Amino acid sequence: MRVEIWSDVVCPWCYIGKRQFEKALAGFEHRDQVEVVHRSFQLDPSFPPGETVDVADMLAAKYGMPREQAVEMNRQMEKRAATVGLEYRLEGGRAGNTSDAHRLIHLAAKHGLQDETVEALFKAHFTDRRSVFDHDSLTEIAGEAGLDAATARETLSSTAFTAEVEADQREARDLGATGVPFFVIDRRYGISGAQPPEAFTEALTRAWTDAHPTLTTIGTPSETCTDETCTP
Amino acid sequence: MRVEIWSDVVCPWCYIGKRQFEKALAGFEHRDQVEVVHRSFQLDPSFPPGETVDVADMLAAKYGMPREQAVEMNRQMEKRAATVGLEYRLEGGRAGNTSDAHRLIHLAAKHGLQDETVEALFKAHFTDRRSVFDHDSLTEIAGEAGLDAATARETLSSTAFTAEVEADQREARDLGATGVPFFVIDRRYGISGAQPPEAFTEALTRAWTDAHPTLTTIGTPSETCTDETCTP
Numbered sequence: 358m359r360v361e362i363w364s365d366v367v368c369p370w371c372y373i374g375k376r377q378f379e380k381a382l383a384g385f386e387h388r389d390q391v392e393v394v395h396r397s398f399q400l401d402p403s404f405p406p407g408e409t410v411d412v413a414d415m416l417a418a419k420y421g422m423p424r425e426q427a428v429e430m431n432r433q434m435e436k437r438a439a440t441v442g443l444e445y446r447l448e449g450g451r452a453g454n455t456s457d458a459h460r461l462i463h464l465a466a467k468h469g470l471q472d473e474t475v476e477a478l479f480k481a482h483f484t485d486r487r488s489v490f491d492h493d494s495l496t497e498i499a500g501e502a503g504l505d506a507a508t509a510r511e512t513l514s515s516t517a518f519t520a521e522v523e524a525d526q527r528e529a530r531d532l533g534a535t536g537v538p539f540f541v542i543d544r545r546y547g548i549s550g551a552q553p554p555e556a557f558t559e560a561l562t563r564a565w566t567d568a569h570p571t572l573t574t575i576g577t578p579s580e581t582c583t584d585e586t587c588t589p
Numbered sequence: 590m591r592v593e594i595w596s597d598v599v600c601p602w603c604y605i606g607k608r609q610f611e612k613a614l615a616g617f618e619h620r621d622q623v624e625v626v627h628r629s630f631q632l633d634p635s636f637p638p639g640e641t642v643d644v645a646d647m648l649a650a651k652y653g654m655p656r657e658q659a660v661e662m663n664r665q666m667e668k669r670a671a672t673v674g675l676e677y678r679l680e681g682g683r684a685g686n687t688s689d690a691h692r693l694i695h696l697a698a699k700h701g702l703q704d705e706t707v708e709a710l711f712k713a714h715f716t717d718r719r720s721v722f723d724h725d726s727l728t729e730i731a732g733e734a735g736l737d738a739a740t741a742r743e744t745l746s747s748t749a750f751t752a753e754v755e756a757d758q759r760e761a762r763d764l765g766a767t768g769v770p771f772f773v774i775d776r777r778y779g780i781s782g783a784q785p786p787e788a789f790t791e792a793l794t795r796a797w798t799d800a801h802p803t804l805t806t807i808g809t810p811s812e813t814c815t816d817e818t819c820t821p
Contacts, residue, residue, distance in 0.1 A: 549810035556808035576788035578781035
């Protein structure tokens with residue numbers, strides 16, 4: 358079975374959803390036969406590369422609210438994250454273009470380090486308040502995830518995996534996703550959002566049953582030979 | 590999609606069923622994406638190798654009927670075969686152990702000539718009244734199906750593919766088959782007997798739909814980010 362997870366590095370529900378999914382997977386009987394693939398989804402692909410903004414400022418501007426209210430919204434998110442065991446430290450957090458981070462995740466997939474890299478990027482952004490936008494910081498995070506730092510830097514300096522990032526994004530839209538996290542199991546079941554582990558367990562169980570069907574009989578058995586004295 | 594067809598070389602309903610299936614397949618929109626695999630089923634694996642008996646004598650003995658009645662049953666089968674465009678000439682037909690014929694079919698699969706060989710064996714047995722039991726005749730039939738005659742003879746002289754023939758037989762029983770022909774589509778749909786083309790069409794269509802599912806949504810979408818101003 359194959360679980361594809363579309364997420365963005367700066368999406369707070371994605372990190373939380375990843376934990377919810379992982380909890381369901383850990384309790385799933387056939388977890389050894391489940392392959393997890395991370396896919397790219399940019400919440401704002403048009404964000405000018407190289408620039409960043411303060412998340413609370415952005416929230417305040419978008420909703421026309423006092424900055425203090427935006428900060429309070431972030432505090433609520435920190436509390437929600439804590440319920441799944443994640444430490445979010447959102448004050449002073451910045452938003453930016455995540456294309457480079459996603460290209461790094463595609464590089465990591467080639468080296469069997471995709472999950473480690475996704476995890477390192479989430480932690481860097483939401484817990485450690487490190488940049489997931491500039492190449493120096495991304496190279497460092499990649500190194501900590503186990504990737505060769507020189508290879509990571511070379512990839513970031515090039516346009517490698519740009520097409521893959523865009524293809525992932527298109528595929529999510531084609532599958533009907535309008536936001537992330539978006540989980541797809543065997544291209545058969547879709548789960549939108551950081552739903553409770555029970556939803557993931559249900560999807561995993563249904564997909565498993567589908568993948569291991571019992572034979573459905575079509576029509577009425579007739580005109581069959583059961584031994585060599587087969588007669589009309 | 591993968592269609593597996595269990596049959597025995599001496600099973601009159603199998604050749605007829607093959608034609609019914611082929612008629613359905615020819616009219617199936619996605620026929621180019623259907624792979625057909627023939628599998629072995631021996632109606633009487635305990636039949637002494639090297640020996641053969643007259644089919645009408647066997648029928649008469651089994652059912653305690655006059656030989657003439659058994660001959661008449663064969664005539665009915667010839668008429669039934671004619672309705673699907675097959676010429677059966679059953680008078681004087683003989684039964685025997687079909688293990689060698691099945692081993693030949695497995696050899697043919699390795700050379701991409703499986704269907705040709707199954708077809709040649711059916712025609713030899715039911716239409717041309719040639720032996721599908723002795724090695725000389727089997728080698729000749731294999732050659733006509735496009736196989737290298739020397740390779741065929743060598744295979745027949747050895748015990749090659751005996752395990753494969755037995756494994757096919759076990760697998761059919763595991764899937765619930767008690768007779769042949771037995772058709773299985775994507776290990777999802779089973780069809781017993783020489784059913785009308787409509788039954789095969791239904792099975793092909795349902796299997797196709799299963800193999801190309803639309804996404805089923807699990808749970809209620811929640812806690813999703815749709816842009817970078819993602820809020821709790």
